[in-house]
Amino acid sequence: MNRENILVINPGSTSTKVAIYKNGEKVILKKIEHSAEELEKFDKVADQYDYRLKLILDWLKEEGISTSSLRAVVGRGGLLRPMPGGTYLVTDKMIEDLKIGYQGEHASNLGGILAKGIADKEGIKAFIVDPVAVDEFDDIARISGMPEIKRRSLLHALNIKAVSHRLAEEMDKSLEDLNLIVAHLGGGISVAPVKKGKIVDVNNANEMGPFSPERTGGLPVGDLAKMCFSGKYTYKEIKTKLRGKGGLVGYLGTNDAREVEGMIENGNEKAKLVFEAMGYQIGKEIGAMATVLCGEVDKIILTGGLAHSKRLTDFITHMVKHIAEVKIYPGEDEMEALNEGALRVINGQEKEKIYEEEVKLDD
Numbered sequence: 001m002n003r004e005n006i007l008v009i010n011p012g013s014t015s016t017k018v019a020i021y022k023n024g025e026k027v028i029l030k031k032i033e034h035s036a037e038e039l040e041k042f043d044k045v046a047d048q049y050d051y052r053l054k055l056i057l058d059w060l061k062e063e064g065i066s067t068s069s070l071r072a073v074v075g076r077g078g079l080l081r082p083m084p085g086g087t088y089l090v091t092d093k094m095i096e097d098l099k100i101g102y103q104g105e106h107a108s109n110l111g112g113i114l115a116k117g118i119a120d121k122e123g124i125k126a127f128i129v130d131p132v133a134v135d136e137f138d139d140i141a142r143i144s145g146m147p148e149i150k151r152r153s154l155l156h157a158l159n160i161k162a163v164s165h166r167l168a169e170e171m172d173k174s175l176e177d178l179n180l181i182v183a184h185l186g187g188g189i190s191v192a193p194v195k196k197g198k199i200v201d202v203n204n205a206n207e208m209g210p211f212s213p214e215r216t217g218g219l220p221v222g223d224l225a226k227m228c229f230s231g232k233y234t235y236k237e238i239k240t241k242l243r244g245k246g247g248l249v250g251y252l253g254t255n256d257a258r259e260v261e262g263m264i265e266n267g268n269e270k271a272k273l274v275f276e277a278m279g280y281q282i283g284k285e286i287g288a289m290a291t292v293l294c295g296e297v298d299k300i301i302l303t304g305g306l307a308h309s310k311r312l313t314d315f316i317t318h319m320v321k322h323i324a325e326v327k328i329y330p331g332e333d334e335m336e337a338l339n340e341g342a343l344r345v346i347n348g349q350e351k352e353k354i355y356e357e358e359v360k361l362d363d
Contacts, residue, residue, distance in 0.1 A: 002069070003068070003069060003070060003071040003124070004022055004023070004069065004071055005020050005021065005022050005027070005065065005069045005070050005071060006020070006021045006022075006070070006071055006072050006073070006074060006339055006342055006343070006346075007019075007020060007060075007070050007072075007073045007074070007115075007118065008020075008021060008073075008074050008075075008335050008338045008339050008342075009056065009073065009074070009075040009076065009111055009114050009115055010075070010076040010108075010111065010334055010335060010338065011052060011075075011076060011107045011108060011110040011111055011114065012107050012108075013107045014033065014034050014035075014036070014039070015031050015032060015033050015034060016031075016032045016034070016052050016055065016056065016110075017029070017030070017031050017032075017334075017335060018030050018032065018056055018059060019335045019339070020063075020065060021339045024339070024340075024343060026335070026336070026339075028063060028065075029335065030059055032052075032055050032056070032059060034052075038051070044101075044105065045101065045105050045106065045107055045109055045110060046098070046099040046100075046101070046109065046110070046113065048107075048110060049110060049113055049114065049117070052110060052114060053114055053117055053118070056114065056118070057118075067118060067121065067122050068122060070118070070119075070122055070124060071124065071346065072119065072124055072125050072126070072127060072342050072346060073114075073115040073116075073118050073119040073124065073125075073126045073127070074087075074115060074126070074127040074128065074129060074338045074339065074341065074342040075090070075110075075111030075112045075113075075114055075115035075116075075126065075127070075128050075338070076108045076111035076128065076131070076158075076334065076338065077108065077111060077112060077128035077129060077130065077131020077132060077133065077158075078098050078101075078106055078108040078109030078110070078111060078112065078128075078131055078132060078133070079101060079102060079103035079104045079105075079106050079108070079109060079131075079132055079133055080094065080097050080098065080102055080103065080131055080133040080355070080359070081097060081102055081103070081133060081359040081360065081361075082133055082135035082153065082359065082360075083131070083133050083134060083135060083355070083358050083359045084134070084135075084136055084198070084353070084358055085130045085134045085136060085157060085161050085197075085198070085199065086129075086130065086341075086350065086352075086353045086358075087127050087128075087129045087130075087341040087342060087344060087345045087350060087352055087353065088127060088128050088129070088131075088352065088353045088354070088355055088358075089125060089126070089127060089352045089353070089354055089355075090112045090115055090116040090119075090125075090126040090127060090128060091354065091355050091356060093355055093356050093361075094112055094128075094355040095112065095113055095116060097355075098110070098112050098113050099113065103133060106132070108131070108132060111128060112126065112128045115127065115128070125352075127341065127342045127345065127352065129158065129161075129337065129338050129340075129341030129342065130157045130158045130161045130162075130337070130341065131157070131158075132154075132157065134153065134155070134157035134161075134199065135152075135153035136153070136198040136199045136200060137151075137153050137199075137200060137201060138200045138201065141200065141201040141292075151204070152204060153199070153202060154202075154204045154205065154206065155184070155190040155192055155199065155202045155204075155205065156184040156186065156188070156190045156205070156304070156332070157199065158334055158337050158338070159184055159303060159304065159332045159334070159337060160182045160184055160190065160192055160194065160199065160303075161194075161199075161337070161341075162333075162336070162337035162340060162341075163182060163301050163303045163329045164178075164180055164182060164194050164197075164301070165340065165344070166329065166340075167180065167299060167301060167327055167329075171299075174197075175194075175196075175197040176196050176197045177196070178194075178196070178197075178298045178299070179193070179194070179195055179196065179293045179296050179297055179298050180193075180194040180297070180298060180299050180300070180301060181193050181194070181286050181289045181290060181293070181297055181299075181300045181301070181323075181324070182194055182300075182301040182303065183282055183285070183286055183300070183301065183302050183303070183304075183316070184205075184303055184304040184332070185212075185282065185302060185303065185304040185305065185306035185307050185312070186212070186213075186304040186305050186306060186332065187212060187213055187214055187215070187255065187305075188205030188206060188212050188215050189203075189205055189209060189210045189211075189212045189215075189217070189282060189285075189304075189306075190202055190203065190205045190209075191203055191209055191210070191282065191285040191286055191288075191289055192289065193289040193290075193292040193293050195292075195293060200292065201289065201292050203217075203218070203285060205217075206242075206243055207242070209281070209285050210278060210281035210282045210284075210285050211246060211247040211248075211277075211278055211281060212246075212247045212248075212278070212306075213247050213248045213249065213255035213256070213257060213306070214243065214244055214245065214246060214247050214248065214249045214255040215242065215243050215244075215246045215247050216241070216242050216243075216246030216247060216250070217246075217247070217281065219242075247278070248260060248274065248275075248278070251270070251274045252270070252271055252274055257275075257305075257306055257309050257312070258309075260274075260275050261275070261309065261311055264311070275311070275312070276315055278312070279312050279315035279316050279319075280315075280319070282312075282316050283315070283316045283319030283320050284319075286300060286316070286319075286320045286323070287319070287320060287323065290320075290323045290324075295323070297323050297324040298324060299324050299325055299326075299327055300320055300323060300324050300325070300326045300327070301326075301327050301328075301329060302316060302317075302326060302327070302328045302329070303328070303329040303330065303331070303332065304330075304331070304332050305330070305331060305332065307328055307329065307330040307331070308330040308331065313326075313328050
């Protein structure tokens with residue numbers, strides 16, 4: 001049998017998305033749901049391996065797809081050691097770190113483990129692509145202003161890298177020859193300067209930068225400190241106000257931008273002001289990241305779910321078009337991005353990276 005299919009595995013907290021790609025095209029996609037009762041049986045995320053593996057193999061059997069038809073398996077990357085972006089071969093050391101949850105417990109840690117479990121049986125390669133742990137910061141970007149706190153690389157790396165590669169391909173250029181600013185606009189907002197293929201800085205979408213549908217972004221720290229010590233709120237309540245009940249939810253009671261646009265169309269001036277303020281803060285953050293690239297910006301990309309809003313993208317574009325041309329790639333397709341990452345290695349456009357060679361191992 002010809003090995004022409006790529007299996008993509010994307011584990012989430014309550015589901016496992018699986019897809020088969022052939023010649024770069026999606027053949028079939030399935031979202032396997034997991035109930036809370038099923039997952040409660042497991043003490044750790046890594047303990048779910050056999051359970052999720054069986055469900056994936058059962059799905060393949062139902063679809064009449066043999067594992068012998070697979071060319072490679074690619075999984076969502078997890079909370080590994082800080083590492084450069086790219087497509088990584090899943091190795092034993094990576095599996096070890098994924099199982100212990102080196103930077104924390106998360107369902108995405110299962111991506112590489114499941115991929116290797118299936119690939120090893122067929123003697124083929126397993127990959128992960130641009131995991132959550134991607135860290136390509138310049139050292140200067142890590143300094144926060146308070147010695148006890150370091151600025152960290154936490155961002156929507158998979159989608160930011162994927163749309164950067166797509167734009168480079170459209171321009172018929174190598175990503176390493178371009179300077180881009182990519183704004184991922186979703187439940188959280190990441191604005192990143194991509195310098196010659198590397199994400200050299202970014203706002204932490206949980207704590208800094210623009211507010212989003214449900215997060216506050218950066219706040220006046222003095223006033224926040226007063227709130228924290230006012231005695232009116234618990235630590236948990238403050239955390240929820242920052243992430244979950246901030247942004248559009250805090251001002252307008254919804255995290256759905258479509259609802260907000262409906263309010264605006266019905267003459268709600270407060271909704272218009274808040275929605276435009278979100279766009280204003282995004283545009284301002286893009287301007288700040290242009291300085292990181294010393295003004296040498298080839299293109300600006302707006303992506304993520306909020307990029308479907310023409311009202312928002314028009315507002316941002318008006319603010320930043322003097323910096324560079326704005327390209328819009330609405331939505332976020334993680335499965336497509338994972339497949340594309342594997343294909344770049346398989347087709348020889350990119351060299352696979354080896355985890356042990358790219359990360360700092362403990363002495």
